[in-house]
Amino acid sequence: MSNSTVYLQFLLLLLRVLVIGNVGLFIVNGVVDEYRRDDFPAEFVFGSGTSAYQVEGAVLEDGRSFSIWDTFAHSGYYDGANGDVACDGYHKYKEDIQLIADTGLEAYRFSISWSRLIPNGRGSVNVKGLQYYNNFINELVSHGIQPHVTLFHDDLPQILEDEYGGWISRKAVKDYLAYVDVCFREFGDRVLHWTTFNEANVFSLGGYDLGFTPPGRCSSPFGVANCINGNSSYEPYLVAHHLLLAHASAVRLYRKKYQARQHGFVGINVFSYWFEPYTNTMEDLKATQRANDFYVGWFVNPLVNGDYPEIVKKNAGNRIPTFTKLESERIKGSFDFIGINHYNTLHVKDNPSSLETDTRDFIADMATTLIYSGSDIPPTQFLVEPLGLQKLLTYMKEEYGNPPIYIHENGQVQPRNGTLIDTPRVEYLRAYIGALLDALRNGSNTRGYFVWSFFDLFELMDGYKSGYGMYYVDLNDKELTRYPKLSAHWYTSFLEGKNISQDDIFLNLEAKETLSSSH
Numbered sequence: 001m002s003n004s005t006v007y008l009q010f011l012l013l014l015l016r017v018l019v020i021g022n023v024g025l026f027i028v029n030g031v032v033d034e035y036r037r038d039d040f041p042a043e044f045v046f047g048s049g050t051s052a053y054q055v056e057g058a059v060l061e062d063g064r065s066f067s068i069w070d071t072f073a074h075s076g077y078y079d080g081a082n083g084d085v086a087c088d089g090y091h092k093y094k095e096d097i098q099l100i101a102d103t104g105l106e107a108y109r110f111s112i113s114w115s116r117l118i119p120n121g122r123g124s125v126n127v128k129g130l131q132y133y134n135n136f137i138n139e140l141v142s143h144g145i146q147p148h149v150t151l152f153h154d155d156l157p158q159i160l161e162d163e164y165g166g167w168i169s170r171k172a173v174k175d176y177l178a179y180v181d182v183c184f185r186e187f188g189d190r191v192l193h194w195t196t197f198n199e200a201n202v203f204s205l206g207g208y209d210l211g212f213t214p215p216g217r218c219s220s221p222f223g224v225a226n227c228i229n230g231n232s233s234y235e236p237y238l239v240a241h242h243l244l245l246a247h248a249s250a251v252r253l254y255r256k257k258y259q260a261r262q263h264g265f266v267g268i269n270v271f272s273y274w275f276e277p278y279t280n281t282m283e284d285l286k287a288t289q290r291a292n293d294f295y296v297g298w299f300v301n302p303l304v305n306g307d308y309p310e311i312v313k314k315n316a317g318n319r320i321p322t323f324t325k326l327e328s329e330r331i332k333g334s335f336d337f338i339g340i341n342h343y344n345t346l347h348v349k350d351n352p353s354s355l356e357t358d359t360r361d362f363i364a365d366m367a368t369t370l371i372y373s374g375s376d377i378p379p380t381q382f383l384v385e386p387l388g389l390q391k392l393l394t395y396m397k398e399e400y401g402n403p404p405i406y407i408h409e410n411g412q413v414q415p416r417n418g419t420l421i422d423t424p425r426v427e428y429l430r431a432y433i434g435a436l437l438d439a440l441r442n443g444s445n446t447r448g449y450f451v452w453s454f455f456d457l458f459e460l461m462d463g464y465k466s467g468y469g470m471y472y473v474d475l476n477d478k479e480l481t482r483y484p485k486l487s488a489h490w491y492t493s494f495l496e497g498k499n500i501s502q503d504d505i506f507l508n509l510e511a512k513e514t515l516s517s518s519h
């Protein structure tokens with residue numbers, strides 16, 4: 001693809017110059033339809049992100065050991081694909097951070113691989129792993145980019161999974177605490193934003209009920225057919241409980257030992273759909289509240305109010321663990337921000353029949369049917385429904401007392417086929433960032449926004465079949481060359497201060513068809 005790509009890049013460069021030179025020509029279409037970087041507070045941060053297993057590669061290099069995600073990928077779940085090489089980020093970090101800087105990102109979200117830093121899960125620190133993350137962080141900081149670090153992104157060291165079952169055991173809490181202590185101690189002089197767990201709810205649900213994310217556990221009749229022996233009725237609740245205890249101890253540790261000196265912030269991340277009732281019947285309205293309580297309240301209610309939502313406790317019965325009084329006190333308020341990953345809106349229908357049997361999983365306990373107007377299966381694109389984000393932020397404000405929020409992930413998926421003219425992604429980002437501005441103006445306490453993802457990387461759901469990246473990584477090229485898509489240029493021009501409007505040249509590229517076919 002190299003010749004046409006060079007041509008394309010040249011054209012895009014030209015277009016950028018054109019766009020910047022012609023800002024004055026845009027038609028004003030109203031608040032959401034026209035905005036620019038300066039409309040957001042200066043201290044608000046815009047960035048993009050990735051995670052360790054999804055980009056680093058070098059999985060057995062310099063002392064790193066396998067994580068549960070390596071094992072899951074090598075079990076054949078992704079039709080043979082895995083993160084052994086991924087984007088080779090481990091070796092290319094300097095040029096990647098140059099790209100991050102050139103794109104104009106103010107912050108970069110990435111995760112630390114526990115099994116690279118502490119290959120035995122606990123005990124001695126791997127000097128090479130430590131050096132890698134120090135280099136990485138220093139490189140970001142020297143370019144003026146804020147590092148936002150995820151401490152756990154689905155990748156528990158396999159050695160701990162083998163030893164005691166990983167997160168189904170409470171022993172994981174202690175090992176996690178020792179691991180994050182190393183991170184705070186070694187990197188906390190430069191890292192101010194820490195996220196304890198990425199998508200804590202998806203990790204619990206996908207990994208232990210549905211079985212389609214690491215470690216891939218579930219029990220019949222629930223989840224995927226070929227999952228590893230688990231217990232879909234019980235383990236999701238148990239794992240979530242341990243994650244909450246681990247999160248709270250991490251925050252407590254940070255506050256006692258580091259915060260006075262380092263002045264950073266610690267939060268947790270949850271995946272959040274926006275839920276709309278399928279009809280306006282009382283049943284569907286209640287089902288919608290229930291879906292929110294199960295998906296978001298499961299984690300956020302303990303953090304804000306010290307316990308699980310009543311309906312979750314009621315429907316899960318004795319399968320959900322209880323917090324002691326002390327645990328509850330320690331969990332309540334144990335966050336400086338909530339991280340949200342949001343992509344799309346679902347419609348919720350009451351499904352009371354799922355409560356009629358005693359053998360239930362988390363999904364049956366929720367007693368809802370979730371309906372998506374588009375297709376929810378990547379790589380099919382998401383519908384562009386920016387009001388979903390706005391309503392979600394209003395919900396967080398009203399239900400949970402307006403906590404500080406980071407939108408840690410938001411973005412559009414497409415088949416990973418080398419298309420650089422990703423107009424649907426530009427349309428999606430333009431709409432969602434506009435909705436975010438509306439939410440901020442309406443009092444939301446959101447502090448930052450990160451596009452998922454910076455590169456096309458190894459995706460959790462389907463490996464290399466889909467891509468969310470603003471940069472395409474050509475897997476057929478030994479050099480794994482990165483190519484900017486239209487969305488990268490669009491984001492740069494937004495970050496450089498250009499007015500974003502519906503008449504954006506990036507959305508109305510006359511040469512669009514020609515460009516796609518020449519590529």
Ligand SMILES: *[C@@H]1O[C@H](CO)[C@@H](O)[C@H](O)[C@H]1NC(C)=O
Pocket residue numbers: 023024025026034035036039499
């Ligand atoms: C850009 O948009 C702002 C409103 O956000 C408007 O005040 C300003 O006049 C616009 N600037 C140009 C050059 O169009």
Ligand SMILES: *[C@@H]1O[C@H](CO)[C@@H](O)[C@H](O)[C@H]1NC(C)=O
Pocket residue numbers: 219230231233234
């Ligand atoms: C799951 O765990 C619960 C609670 O320990 C137990 O009652 C149930 O029999 C287990 N189910 C399976 C399939 O192992």
Ligand SMILES: *[C@@H]1O[C@H](CO)[C@@H](O)[C@H](O)[C@H]1NC(C)=O
Pocket residue numbers: 414415417419
């Ligand atoms: C790649 O995907 C895009 C976006 O879905 C689609 O429009 C295009 O036709 C596809 N191209 C190829 C070569 O499959």
Ligand SMILES: *[C@@H]1O[C@H](CO)[C@@H](O)[C@H](O)[C@H]1NC(C)=O
Pocket residue numbers: 390391394397398439442443
């Ligand atoms: C603005 O905030 C108010 C109060 O939280 C809420 O009732 C309203 O729905 C919000 N409006 C929009 C457009 O988000």
